[in-house]
Amino acid sequence: MTALKKVFLKGNEAIALAAINAGCHYYFGYPITPQNEIPEYMAKHLPEVGGEFLQAESEIASINMMLGAAATGVRVMTSSSGPGISLMQEGFSYIAGNELPGVVVNMSRQGPGLGGINATQGDYFQAVKGGGHGDYHLIVLAPHTGQELYDLTIKAFELSEKYRCLTMLLGDAVLGQIKEPINPWKPEITAGDPDRDWLITGAKGRQPRLIKSLFLADGEMEKHNWRLQEKYRQMTANDVMVETRFIEDARLVLVAFGSMARIAKTAIDQAREEGMKVGLIRPITLYPFPAASFKNLSESVSRVLTCEMNTGQMVEDVRLSIDSNIPVDFYGRPGGSVPTPEEIFDRLQQAYAEVEQ
Amino acid sequence: MKQVVKRPASLTEKPFHFCPGCHHGIVHRLVAEALDFFNLREKTIGVASVGCSVFLYDYFAVDVIEAPHGRASAVATGTKRVLKDQIVFTYQGDGDLAAIGTAEIIHAANRGENITVIFVNNSIYGMTGGQMAPTTMLGQRSTTTPYGRDYHRDGYPIKMTEMLAALEGPSLVARVAVDKPANVKKARKIIRQAFQMQVEDKGFSFVEVLSACPTNWGMTPQEATKRVSDEMIPYFPLGVLKQKDVVDVL
Numbered sequence: 001m002t003a004l005k006k007v008f009l010k011g012n013e014a015i016a017l018a019a020i021n022a023g024c025h026y027y028f029g030y031p032i033t034p035q036n037e038i039p040e041y042m043a044k045h046l047p048e049v050g051g052e053f054l055q056a057e058s059e060i061a062s063i064n065m066m067l068g069a070a071a072t073g074v075r076v077m078t079s080s081s082g083p084g085i086s087l088m089q090e091g092f093s094y095i096a097g098n099e100l101p102g103v104v105v106n107m108s109r110q111g112p113g114l115g116g117i118n119a120t121q122g123d124y125f126q127a128v129k130g131g132g133h134g135d136y137h138l139i140v141l142a143p144h145t146g147q148e149l150y151d152l153t154i155k156a157f158e159l160s161e162k163y164r165c166l167t168m169l170l171g172d173a174v175l176g177q178i179k180e181p182i183n184p185w186k187p188e189i190t191a192g193d194p195d196r197d198w199l200i201t202g203a204k205g206r207q208p209r210l211i212k213s214l215f216l217a218d219g220e221m222e223k224h225n226w227r228l229q230e231k232y233r234q235m236t237a238n239d240v241m242v243e244t245r246f247i248e249d250a251r252l253v254l255v256a257f258g259s260m261a262r263i264a265k266t267a268i269d270q271a272r273e274e275g276m277k278v279g280l281i282r283p284i285t286l287y288p289f290p291a292a293s294f295k296n297l298s299e300s301v302s303r304v305l306t307c308e309m310n311t312g313q314m315v316e317d318v319r320l321s322i323d324s325n326i327p328v329d330f331y332g333r334p335g336g337s338v339p340t341p342e343e344i345f346d347r348l349q350q351a352y353a354e355v356e357q
Numbered sequence: 358m359k360q361v362v363k364r365p366a367s368l369t370e371k372p373f374h375f376c377p378g379c380h381h382g383i384v385h386r387l388v389a390e391a392l393d394f395f396n397l398r399e400k401t402i403g404v405a406s407v408g409c410s411v412f413l414y415d416y417f418a419v420d421v422i423e424a425p426h427g428r429a430s431a432v433a434t435g436t437k438r439v440l441k442d443q444i445v446f447t448y449q450g451d452g453d454l455a456a457i458g459t460a461e462i463i464h465a466a467n468r469g470e471n472i473t474v475i476f477v478n479n480s481i482y483g484m485t486g487g488q489m490a491p492t493t494m495l496g497q498r499s500t501t502t503p504y505g506r507d508y509h510r511d512g513y514p515i516k517m518t519e520m521l522a523a524l525e526g527p528s529l530v531a532r533v534a535v536d537k538p539a540n541v542k543k544a545r546k547i548i549r550q551a552f553q554m555q556v557e558d559k560g561f562s563f564v565e566v567l568s569a570c571p572t573n574w575g576m577t578p579q580e581a582t583k584r585v586s587d588e589m590i591p592y593f594p595l596g597v598l599k600q601k602d603v604v605d606v607l
């Protein structure tokens with residue numbers, strides 16, 4: 001790893017810079033707020049590294065261009081927001097079936113429909129539960145700071161190559177727009193292994209290869225699906241990422257991801273200052289979900305409060321992950337609003353008072 | 358005895374699965390002959406579409422990517438942008454290219470992507486069992502136009518070759534048929550030219566091939582071929598509609 005000079009960038013720009021430093025020289029995308037800085041940065045800087053930026057005619061085209069490029073083994077990325085991500089679901093499903101790598105960014109905006117352009121976490125279900133047709137998952141990473149946007153972008157390329165599956169960075173308008181100091185770096189490895197035995201390069205001196213997701217022969221489809229499931233099992237065993245804070249002695253544990261976790265951290269710090277024993281679990285991989293962190297909650301914990309910028313999506317996974325009968329409360333507001341730290345602090349205080357009783 | 362006709366090296370040994378009298382087999386062969394002619398087998402990537410030709414990879418001895426329905430020219434764009442020295446072609450039916458994939462083909466053509474598109478127009482959805490295609494002729498019966506295609510309800514058969522020829526981007530746009538030996542000969546020549554365009558980095562080449570689907574037309578192979586000559590060619594005229602000698606956009 002090589003450290004580079006500190007920069008001051010918007011979250012969207014941090015992602016684009018990280019992608020280029022990770023060796024991603026191909027980007028296909030279609031404009032949509034609040035992520036336009038990503039294609040704009042790519043359009044400006046990819047030519048400098050001999051890469052290709054292409055503005056597609058739609059998100060359907062972008063994701064399929066990405067599919068065509070990913071099949072050759074290069075690092076490739078696309079980005080969008082709600083409505084565009086919805087259009088890409090067909091491509092996500094094919095890329096899962098084809099077992100191709102690639103990175104997609106969803107700087108989510110409020111929905112449903114055209115919705116609004118401000119921050120939301122309403123796309124959690126769509127991101128982690130599949131979204132397109134078939135029994136598949138994306139790896140979903142949820143950064144909560146500018147630096148983490150940078151770091152996880154690089155991680156996203158590595159994971160997508162490790163598992164030959166699409167990796168999504170799930171952010172939102174706040175994360176994409178906030179300008180923050182970033183310490184950029186370059187990973188050791190900035191390109192996938194050129195000797196992978198599935199790369200489509202033209203069958204020079206070897207048997208022709210095939211990238212497909214159609215399996216009609218007897219038993220072939222089930223076998224293929226079990227192989228995909230084995231990958232999901234492997235990533236659950238080996239690549240879950242989670243941040244925890246003050247959970248050893250916590251009586252109340254707050255669960256939040258992305259922007260909401262950032263707001264929650266401020267509220268938790270204040271609560272700790274006031275002597276409340278509250279902790280935080282922040283899933284970084286939303287898929288695979290850090291279920292183990294909930295199974296191994298310390299004895300002191302008697303209540304869990306999940307906070308989201310939606311009306312209750314991740315909370316379902318939290319409830320599924322907890323074996324004991326610790327109650328799991330939920331606080332959230334739908335797209336159209338961003339809760340303040342004070343608001344979360346009030347909720348914390350309320351829940352904590354109930355714990356104390 | 359001297360072997361006069363042999364299987365092109367760009368085809369595998371696998372016998373075609375197409376119905377008797379289907380023109381897909383002829384078109385496969387013509388494409389393979391063009392690849393052989395320029396010695397491209399080992400540097401070609403085929404992009405298969407969804408339709409009766411989805412098993413392209415069983416028949417062509419080249420690397421193949423299977424694209425989602427309609428998206429072949431977007432997939433080919435992604436591949437070609439990376440592998441600029443390789444040959445990338447798509448092979449698409451009329452449902453695939455002229456209905457669900459209309460946006461993708463128009464923009465690939467308009468960008469002048471340096472790829473070759475083989476478009477098989479059999480005026481019907483073959484694989485799904487004979488439903489109306491955008492190219493279905495007026496009055497033609499299909500399973501979803503049981504009383505015949507009526508333009509009041511379904512519009513007119515779409516002329517993709519004319520539409521694409523109107524764009525600045527493409528370098529070669531042509532329509533051919535394989536209904537009689539003389540037309541097969543012309544088709545062979547034009548498909549070869551289409552690949553030559555790409556070999557010489559001259560940009561987007563597109564060849565529409567009028568084809569028979571005896572099975573879903575409810576005809577014998579002979580009747581179906583005759584229908585191409587008598588009904589399709591008068592509406593979908595053959596010829597090279599556009600050919601650029603000097604390529605400005607690439």
Ligand SMILES: Cc1ncc(C[n+]2csc(CCOP(=O)(O)OP(=O)(O)O)c2C)c(N)n1
Pocket residue numbers: 407408409410426449450451452453454477479481482483484485490
């Ligand atoms: C998104 C989507 N919609 C519908 C289908 C079903 N489907 C498969 S092939 C096809 C049309 C095939 O017709 P055409 O492209 O004309 O090719 P042909 O079979 O005639 O060669 C359709 C509608 C699909 N696979 N995917």
Ligand code: SF4
Pocket residue numbers: 374375376378379380381409479483484569570571572573
């Ligand atoms: S259904 Fe039609 S297009 Fe398909 S293989 Fe049979 S004849 Fe050919």
